[in-house]
Amino acid sequence: MLSLKKYLTEGLLQFTILLSLIGVRVDVDTYLTSQLPPLREIILGPSSAYTQTQFHNLRNTLDGYGIHPKSIDLDNYFTARRLLSQVRALDRFQVPTTEVNAWLVHRDPEGSVSGSQPSAGLALESSSGLQDVTGPDNGVRESETEQGFSEDLEDLGAVAPPVSGDLTKEDIDLIDILWRQDIDLGAGREVFDYSHRQKEQDVDKDLRDGGEQEDTWAGEGAEALARNLLVDGETGESFPAQFPADVSSLTEVVPSESEPPALENNLLSPLLTGTESPFDLEQQWQDLMSIMEMQAMEVNSSASEILYSAPPGDPLSTNYSLAPNTPINQNVSLHQASLGGCSQDFSLFSPEVESLSVAGSSTLLPLVPSNSTSLNSTFGSTNLAGLFFPPQLNGTANDTAGPELPDPLGGLLDEAMLDEISLMDLAIEEGFNPVQASQLEDEFDSDSGLSLDSSHSPSSLSSSEGSSTSSSSSSSSSSSSSSSSTSSSASSSFSEEGAVGYSSDSETLDLEEAEGAVGYQPEYSKFCRMSYQDPSQLSCLPYLEHVGHNHTYNMAPSALDAADLPPPSALKKGSKEKQADFLDKQMSRDEHRARAMKIPFTNDKIINLPVEEFNELLSKYQLSEAQLSLIRDIRRRGKNKMAAQNCRKRKLDTILNLERDVEDLQRDKARLLREKVEFLRSLRQMKQKVQSLYQEVFGRLRDENGRPYSPSQYALQYAGDGSVLLIPRTMADQQARRQERKPKDRRK
DNA sequence: AGAAAATGTCATACC
DNA sequence: CTGGTATGACATTTT
Numbered sequence: 038m039l040s041l042k043k044y045l046t047e048g049l050l051q052f053t054i055l056l057s058l059i060g061v062r063v064d065v066d067t068y069l070t071s072q073l074p075p076l077r078e079i080i081l082g083p084s085s086a087y088t089q090t091q092f093h094n095l096r097n098t099l100d101g102y103g104i105h106p107k108s109i110d111l112d113n114y115f116t117a118r119r120l121l122s123q124v125r126a127l128d129r130f131q132v133p134t135t136e137v138n139a140w141l142v143h144r145d146p147e148g149s150v151s152g153s154q155p156s157a158g159l160a161l162e163s164s165s166g167l168q169d170v171t172g173p174d175n176g177v178r179e180s181e182t183e184q185g186f187s188e189d190l191e192d193l194g195a196v197a198p199p200v201s202g203d204l205t206k207e208d209i210d211l212i213d214i215l216w217r218q219d220i221d222l223g224a225g226r227e228v229f230d231y232s233h234r235q236k237e238q239d240v241d242k243d244l245r246d247g248g249e250q251e252d253t254w255a256g257e258g259a260e261a262l263a264r265n266l267l268v269d270g271e272t273g274e275s276f277p278a279q280f281p282a283d284v285s286s287l288t289e290v291v292p293s294e295s296e297p298p299a300l301e302n303n304l305l306s307p308l309l310t311g312t313e314s315p316f317d318l319e320q321q322w323q324d325l326m327s328i329m330e331m332q333a334m335e336v337n338s339s340a341s342e343i344l345y346s347a348p349p350g351d352p353l354s355t356n357y358s359l360a361p362n363t364p365i366n367q368n369v370s371l372h373q374a375s376l377g378g379c380s381q382d383f384s385l386f387s388p389e390v391e392s393l394s395v396a397g398s399s400t401l402l403p404l405v406p407s408n409s410t411s412l413n414s415t416f417g418s419t420n421l422a423g424l425f426f427p428p429q430l431n432g433t434a435n436d437t438a439g440p441e442l443p444d445p446l447g448g449l450l451d452e453a454m455l456d457e458i459s460l461m462d463l464a465i466e467e468g469f470n471p472v473q474a475s476q477l478e479d480e481f482d483s484d485s486g487l488s489l490d491s492s493h494s495p496s497s498l499s500s501s502e503g504s505s506t507s508s509s510s511s512s513s514s515s516s517s518s519s520s521s522s523t524s525s526s527a528s529s530s531f532s533e534e535g536a537v538g539y540s541s542d543s544e545t546l547d548l549e550e551a552e553g554a555v556g557y558q559p560e561y562s563k564f565c566r567m568s569y570q571d572p573s574q575l576s577c578l579p580y581l582e583h584v585g586h587n588h589t590y591n592m593a594p595s596a597l598d599a600a601d602l603p604p605p606s607a608l609k610k611g612s613k614e615k616q617a618d619f620l621d622k623q624m625s626r627d628e629h630r631a632r633a634m635k636i637p638f639t640n641d642k643i644i645n646l647p648v649e650e651f652n653e654l655l656s657k658y659q660l661s662e663a664q665l666s667l668i669r670d671i672r673r674r675g676k677n678k679m680a681a682q683n684c685r686k687r688k689l690d691t692i693l694n695l696e697r698d699v700e701d702l703q704r705d706k707a708r709l710l711r712e713k714v715e716f717l718r719s720l721r722q723m724k725q726k727v728q729s730l731y732q733e734v735f736g737r738l739r740d741e742n743g744r745p746y747s748p749s750q751y752a753l754q755y756a757g758d759g760s761v762l763l764i765p766r767t768m769a770d771q772q773a774r775r776q777e778r779k780p781k782d783r784r785k
Numbered sequence: 786a787g788a789a790a791a792t793g794t795c796a797t798a799c800c
Numbered sequence: 801c802t803g804g805t806a807t808g809a810c811a812t813t814t815t
Contacts, residue, residue: 788815789814789815790814790815791812791813791814791815792811792813793810793811793812793813794809794810794811794812795809795810795811796807796808796810797806797807797808797809798805798806799806799807800804800806
């Protein structure tokens with residue numbers, strides 16, 4: 038094998054030189070790095086670090102283990118087909134990947150924020166007919182890009198050389214998020230993108246698209262609303278808003294005596310931005326979110342720092358601390374506040390809200406003619422204010438604004454808010470926090486007792502099939518080890534020599550058997566650190582101390598001696614003596630023993646023959662007890678050897694599968710987290726918008742005396758029939774309490 | 786030379 | 801029960 042390798046290598050070089058002389062350009066490197074398995078195998082050897090994919094290639098080409106015919110079931114070892122396919126995908130993705138990163142950078146501009154999450158978009162997209170306004174093509178394209186995300190990445194991984202292993206795909210995903218955040222801020226991606234130049238135009242366009250879609254709720258929604266249109270969430274259709282244009286014409290059911298004659302201006306609704314305290318509240322809320330999400334982003338702080346010149350936190354915090362009264366609101370007139378655009382989204386977060394105000398609505402005058410059906414089922418009678426503030430902050434609100442200012446939210450805790458918070462906690466707890474994530478991984482590793490951080494060496498693509506066939510075809514009877522392939526011919530000749538009528542008619546059979554038995558062996562090697570042996574166990578197991586393995590195994594002492602002694606100069610052809618010695622060394626111990634015992638057939642036959650044929654073979658010869666014993670031992674050992682190889686291969690495969698599973702799960706987790714971030718951002722934007730609309734509506738309300746209502750004493754509420762009611766706070770609080778219980782009950 | 790990886794062997798359990 | 805496989809734990813060989 039060694040000489041063959043050398044020979045081929047040199048031959049290849051010479052051939053290359055020849056070709057280059059002729060004028061044909063040959064790049065040897067491409068041959069070495071491309072998929073020419075046998076060549077590579079021969080040149081680099083089966084045990085090179087490139088062997089990693091050989092293994093998988095074997096599986097790919099042979100569709101399973103090309104091993105002993107009796108091991109057909111091995112493929113079933115992995116119970117799930119999915120794992121198998123993952124393993125197969127493994128060798129495509131196995132190569133890490135700077136270029137993958139670059140590709141991502143390149144690619145990212147295409148996926149705009151909200152449109153790039155088709156799976157998670159369930160809520161966002163279905164609810165946002167507004168997006169369709171920009172054109173259906175956009176959505177389709179983005180969906181496609183997103184879907185192709187992982188696969189493309191994996192495909193590219195095959196050609197991407199590893200450069201910076203620091204950036205995992207998870208990192209990339211999170212960088213992606215950061216980018217989008219910057220788009221939110223209006224920062225063009227080209228600021229950070231080195232590789233986008235060739236696509237600059239597209240990027241710009243996409244950026245614009247992304248920016249617009251990013252503010253779907255604020256921007257386009259407001260725009261659509263400004264056109265006095267309601268947009269159907271599902272179809273994207275627009276239709277004239279039916280919201281009454283003049284809210285001041287509303288009547289109110291509240292007894293007039295309950296209204297304080299004059300309210301201080303600073304007792305505004307906490308939703309209003311004029312006062313300081315509500316603003317602080319909102320600010321706190323935004324800060325909270327930014328903190329949480331920053332924590333989430335810290336996973337990739339290093340990665341992001343590579344790409345950002347600014348600290349990673351900055352863009353985020355800036356982004357998330359958007360003032361509640363961003364210009365979004367300014368174009369929103371009251372009737373536009375129809376909330377048609379938002380309603381469906383709210384149904385996502387508080388679907389259980391619907392029937393809340395049934396009781397209250399009877400006593401309250403509707404603000405709106407009940408023809409706005411989009412409001413009906415979605416907002417219900419939810420006290421809108423409840424959406425705006427997290428429950429923890431309610432207390433803060435009271436503290437800062439003073440006890441005299443009733444909580445405009447009526448203590449309503451929107452379930453969506455709770456969910457959001459818990460989600461964020463989840464995000465922080467479940468691995469977005471890098472420290473904990475690493476701890477988790479360590480735990481995993483230690484639990485399994487296996488080191489999963491195999492070094493992802495660049496895969497070579499030499500196929501085990503090629504090597505096995507070459508080795509087995511070069512010899513007829515290699516029993517096991519690859520190095521013995523040449524010796525097997527020697528063993529057959531030896532057998533011939535010392536043997537009674539060993540005929541060559543079974544050569545083909547031997548070939549087959551050898552192939553079947555040997556074909557899978559040497560291919561898996563250095564690419565996974567297998568430390569399944571725990572050395573600490575060895576010392577503490579008493580029974581191991583006196584385990585003196587006698588590998589002669591039932592062999593008679595005489596036979597032993599004979600086996601260990603060199604053959605008594607039986608070689609007649611002196612010219613071949615050296616070669617014979619060489620081959621002698623290549624022989625396995627069992628072969629030596631067999632030869633010493635003058636076993637009249639090859640070890641290969643002994644091992645691989647079916648039982649019946651084996652017995653038949655034995656019956657043909659008059660063999661001594663020692664010979665029979667040796668033969669049986671050889672057979673047993675040979676079979677066990679193959680079994681061990683199988684076992685190791687399987688073990689390795691299992692490890693690789695687990696590793697792949699871990700990677701997949703991590704990828705999934707990153708994707709889900711990314712989706713969640715976007716989801717939350719959308720939610721936040723919607724809340725902002727609803728808040729502003731609430732302010733607008735409430736601010737325009739006047740009582741019969743033309744004075745504004747006090748936010749501390751009145752609140753707006755949406756009734757089940759789609760109407761908007763102005764109710765006293767006390768009533769709102771009661772309903773809020775009722776509302777808190779109801780959904781929970783209904784859920785169970 | 787010696788560490789580490791690969792491979793072989795044995796004992797044992799199981800089919 | 802026999803013959804075979806699977807696997808942990810070593811032993812030996814190879815790198």
